[in-house]
Amino acid sequence: MIPAPAKSERQALEQSAEKADSRRGLLISLPSYLYLVLFFAIPFGIVFVYSFATRSRTGRTVLEGWNLDSYGRLGDSIVREIAFRSLVLAVVTTVVCLLASYPFAYYIATRRPAIRNVLLVLVMIPFWSNFLVRTYAWRVLLGTNGPISQLSQLLGGDEIRILFTNTAVLIGLVYGYLPFMVLPLYASLERMDWNLVEAARDLYADGWTAFRRITLPLSMPGVIAGSILVFIPSLGAYVTPALLGGARTTLLGDYIVGQFLSARNWPYGSALSVAVMVVMLFAAVFYFRAGAKNA
Amino acid sequence: MTVSAAIRPKSPIERLLASNSWLVFAFLYLPILLLIGFSFNENRNVGIWTGFSTRWYGEMFQNNDVMRALRNTLIVALVSTLVSTALGTMAAIAMERFRFRGRGTLDGLLYLPIIIPDVTMAVMMLLFFAQAFDLVGGFARVNFGLGTIALSHIAFNISFVAVVVRARLSMLDRALEEAAADLYADRWQIFRRVTLPLIMPGVAGGALLALTLSLDDVVVTSFVSGPGSTTLPVYVFGLVRRGVTPLINAVSTVMLVASMVLVGVSLLFQRGSRSPDQEEGLT
Numbered sequence: 001m002i003p004a005p006a007k008s009e010r011q012a013l014e015q016s017a018e019k020a021d022s023r024r025g026l027l028i029s030l031p032s033y034l035y036l037v038l039f040f041a042i043p044f045g046i047v048f049v050y051s052f053a054t055r056s057r058t059g060r061t062v063l064e065g066w067n068l069d070s071y072g073r074l075g076d077s078i079v080r081e082i083a084f085r086s087l088v089l090a091v092v093t094t095v096v097c098l099l100a101s102y103p104f105a106y107y108i109a110t111r112r113p114a115i116r117n118v119l120l121v122l123v124m125i126p127f128w129s130n131f132l133v134r135t136y137a138w139r140v141l142l143g144t145n146g147p148i149s150q151l152s153q154l155l156g157g158d159e160i161r162i163l164f165t166n167t168a169v170l171i172g173l174v175y176g177y178l179p180f181m182v183l184p185l186y187a188s189l190e191r192m193d194w195n196l197v198e199a200a201r202d203l204y205a206d207g208w209t210a211f212r213r214i215t216l217p218l219s220m221p222g223v224i225a226g227s228i229l230v231f232i233p234s235l236g237a238y239v240t241p242a243l244l245g246g247a248r249t250t251l252l253g254d255y256i257v258g259q260f261l262s263a264r265n266w267p268y269g270s271a272l273s274v275a276v277m278v279v280m281l282f283a284a285v286f287y288f289r290a291g292a293k294n295a
Numbered sequence: 296m297t298v299s300a301a302i303r304p305k306s307p308i309e310r311l312l313a314s315n316s317w318l319v320f321a322f323l324y325l326p327i328l329l330l331i332g333f334s335f336n337e338n339r340n341v342g343i344w345t346g347f348s349t350r351w352y353g354e355m356f357q358n359n360d361v362m363r364a365l366r367n368t369l370i371v372a373l374v375s376t377l378v379s380t381a382l383g384t385m386a387a388i389a390m391e392r393f394r395f396r397g398r399g400t401l402d403g404l405l406y407l408p409i410i411i412p413d414v415t416m417a418v419m420m421l422l423f424f425a426q427a428f429d430l431v432g433g434f435a436r437v438n439f440g441l442g443t444i445a446l447s448h449i450a451f452n453i454s455f456v457a458v459v460v461r462a463r464l465s466m467l468d469r470a471l472e473e474a475a476a477d478l479y480a481d482r483w484q485i486f487r488r489v490t491l492p493l494i495m496p497g498v499a500g501g502a503l504l505a506l507t508l509s510l511d512d513v514v515v516t517s518f519v520s521g522p523g524s525t526t527l528p529v530y531v532f533g534l535v536r537r538g539v540t541p542l543i544n545a546v547s548t549v550m551l552v553a554s555m556v557l558v559g560v561s562l563l564f565q566r567g568s569r570s571p572d573q574e575e576g577l578t
Contacts, residue, residue: 018394021393022394022395023395024393025393025395026389028388029386029390029393029395029397031382032383032385032401032405032453033397033401035450035453036405036408036453036454039420039423039446039450042423043419043422043423043450044407046423046426047415047418050422100315100319100322103312104316104319107315107316108316119316121562122320122323123323124562125559126327128554128555128557129327129551130551130554132513132528132531132532132550133547133550133551134551136543136547137547140329140333140341141326143341143539145340175323178323232410232412233413236411236412236413236414238513238514239514242536243536253412257414257514260418260421269418270418273419276411276415277411280415284406284410
């Protein structure tokens with residue numbers, strides 16, 4: 001029998017193995033670590049720094065005379081109006097997606113496995129298809145002489161004029177982000193132990209009660225994940241409002257882009273970006289907290 | 296299946312669920328199908344159908360701007376997918392299999408690019424490159440172009456690859472790797488012969504996601520592209536803002552069909568690479 005090494009010796013061995021492991025881990029992560037520091041953390045820092053800089057009369061950003069003016073402008077009524085409009089739109093998009101997706105995901109999750117997989121693929125295909133093109137399709141559909149308007153006139157109705165309104169943006173956002181809601185909902189419903197529902201029914205719960213007390217709480221992680229996944233890109237959306245929205249109903253994404261590409265007020269645009277990122281971070285923290293609680 | 300048994304009778308609720316689902320499917324597919332249909336419309340006016348024609352596809356292939364943008368798109372997508380898949384996979388392995396100093400920071404760095412909207416990502420990259428060019432401007436001739444686009448795409452793609460590969464790694468049975476170690480495989484052999492083959496579907500899925508995001512991106516690319524380095528989505532976006540033309544319909548259809556084929560192939564591929572016991576676990 002090999003004598004067991006002395007306690008301190010074993011500890012030293014374990015420690016050095018741990019150290020070697022730690023070194024190895026750091027080495028493997030190093031390329032992505034360096035990349036993300038250089039091309040993500042530092043850019044983030046630059047935006048933060050720029051948000052305190054001044055803008056010269058010619059539109060150049062001057063990295064001196066640090067001030068809080070850009071943040072002061074965040075309280076302006078125009079910003080409040082744009083932020084509120086974007087927030088309402090993002091919330092409505094999320095709610096519409098949730099209401100349409102929950103029964104949809106429930107239906108898919110309760111099919112036979114073979115059918116379920118086919119239906120799931122049918123959801124995945126638009127999800128993976130080009131976002132710009134899918135949004136563009138609505139531009140064609142909703143045009144004054146587009147198919148929807150023609151159909152309406154054929155049926156004796158009026159021309160449909162919703163392109164370049166927030167209704168069109170809402171349709172575009174729901175269309176674009178619906179799969180983001182369906183997939184997490186489906187994942188949480190599919191994982192669910194349906195015996196619990198059966199047990200509830202055995203205990204004389206009616207269908208609605210069983211749903212409200214068992215299914216809904218158990219699928220809550222999916223509801224929260226899906227809502228965050230829809231809400232975040234909706235709030236910062238740029239492409240959809242640019243293609244389907246009107247010039248008079250500016251939204252947050254468009255407003256920020258404008259500060260860089262047309263107004264050339266980089267400090268103000270940076271401050272807006274920082275503010276949006278803070279909101280997103282809060283949403284994400286809420287998401288992870290909720291996820292941890294439900295796991 | 297207890298599920299089907301519980302809801303087998305065709306209740307009104309069941310019917311309601313089914314009709315809602317068909318409505319959602321119609322909502323998802325009708326716009327796409329109509330767009331494809333309209334791309335074969337011969338009329339210059341998009342809304343009025345006069346006859347079947349492929350003339351817009353012919354024009355598309357003869358349009359130098361479209362072809363250059365297509366070439367740019369493919370170069371950027373390929374480079375950024377390859378690099379971000381390699382880096383993202385390495386990051387995922389480090390995060391799932393090792394404890395090291397700075398692990399928490401990397402975790403945060405990996406999640407942030409997913410959380411923030413692309414508009415803010417675009418702003419970050421623009422300011423970063425503008426500032427960097429300001430600094431090195433005296434030493435080298437550098438400017439916005441395909442390089443800055445690819446570097447920016449890699450920056451957001453690493454995280455998405457890492458998330459997908461990590462999900463796969465966390466499902467992996469550690470016992471398989473331990474068994475290999477018991478059979479005197481060294482670390483590299485374990486990775487090469489056990490871990491990598493098992494996470495390959497995750498790596499492929501991550502690469503596909505990176506490729507899709509790169510081919511999709513409009514906002515970040517338009518912020519960091521230079522003269523002559525426009526990608527196809529940015530080019531189309533610019534055209535669409537000016538109005539709807541049949542040429543855009545044709546280009547859009549090609550982009551759409553290309554992404555659908557990509558997904559179809561990858562789904563088939565992933566199905567083929569799934570081992571029987573996993574298949575059982577999934578159903």
